[in-house]
Amino acid sequence: MKLTLLFRLILGLQFLFTISYLVVDSHLIASLPDILQEYWHIEDQREITDSEAMFFLFVYPLLLVNLTSFIGLFFLKKWAKWGYIGTTVIMIVLSPFAGPTVEHGLVSTLHSLEFICAGFIFAMLFLTDVISTNKDA
DSSP, X not given: OOHHHHHHHHHHHHHHHHHHHHHHHHXXXXXXXXXHHHHHHHHHHSOOOHHHHHHHHHHHHHHHHHHHHHHHHHTTOHHHHHHHHXXXXXXXXXXXXXXXXXXXXXXXHHHHHHHHHHHHHHHHHHHXXXXXXXXXX
């Protein structure tokens, strides 16, 4: 299997797991225990604080750069490598400051699979020449 094909396959899997994570999360809230559903609804209805608003104002541009870099990686662009790596690392570092979350076990599994794909992508970016083999990058 060609290296670029494997790389794009892993990128596609990460995208699939991310979309699945978001869709399944919204549908499985009703299957959580009552006390967790109550907590989720209380958190969903409350107004965000100023510090949370500042946090989201910082995270949204990161998500945009991450998505742009992700698309760039799919087309094997050299500039996308460091954008993807940087934004992914920053978002992982910031995640403990996002506060507690409530999610179904399947959602957590999909999220873990997405991070496994990200680790595989990191390994391919650092340990192979998948990006530099592209003449158009």
